[in-house]
Amino acid sequence: MNNATTIPDRQLTITRTFDAPRSLVFKVWTQPEHFSRWLGPKDFTAIACHMKVQVGGMYRACIRSPEGTDHWMQGIYREIIDPERLVFTFAWEDENNRPKHETLVTVTFEEQDNKTLMTFQQAIFESTESRNAHNTGWSECFDRLATYLTEL
Template sequence: MKTATADTEFVITRLFKAPLSRVWEHWTSAERMSQWFGPKGVTTTVKTLDLRPGGIMHARMDQPGGGRMWVKFAYREVVEPSRLVWEHSFADEQANIVQSPFGGSWPLRILSTVTFAEEGAETRMRLVWTPLDASEDERRAFAEMLDSMTEGWGGTFDKLDEALAAG
């Protein structure tokens, strides 16, 4: 059993077969993010992408079978083309932060840091998630979901691989 501590974090790294400039574009363009962001089977529509510290990304995620949820990034840092930092939250249609649609304890905000590094013709990306201002129960729930997050982000990055290959 995994135990939660105040410094529990989720880390996933991926090597994409695309140049850094193209990977960066897929993370920073509303049109490109709509092509790949979200777990497999989910269709995402980015409604707002204001890429600057203090700006937001707000997107609707439509699930197979008709379920819908919203996500919000509140950007803290944008360092082109090497680093993005944002507060990741579930949201409502007006971009207000809301509790997880899945029920149970889950942090309202997760600090997300993505770094990009060129490796020849490829790009290594590293994503780190850390709960922000989370209660003990929320940190525990986060720690218990590490395997699920690996699966979810892995599927999301499979979709990014496909989008990058398509051009």
């Protein structure tokens, strides 16, 4: 890693406003039948999604790339305040289903005129390149989330 890289360079913040009530946006983050519908970048498909949404509960999911490569992720829920806040760890898995570098994700949901302001934060990445890749991936997920919310 480049020693000139600072911690702020390895943090990600994305804000989005969704045309849906906060309770619904929170729901699609916490129920596997909904989460799996928008999880993954453009053209990816969630092929597995297991969630035990409680403090200390684990989630594990797999997204498949258009080329057919499976990417497994896992984490532990650290804080759940329905419908305001989710905090959980995030790690990609290695070929033996063990977590690789772990980051902490915090998602907050604010009601604004029957819309929802979502603030997504993830840190601390191993590198700015990893942060940038996650920025692209999550941004595409949130595009899919916006579309999915209009369908509900």
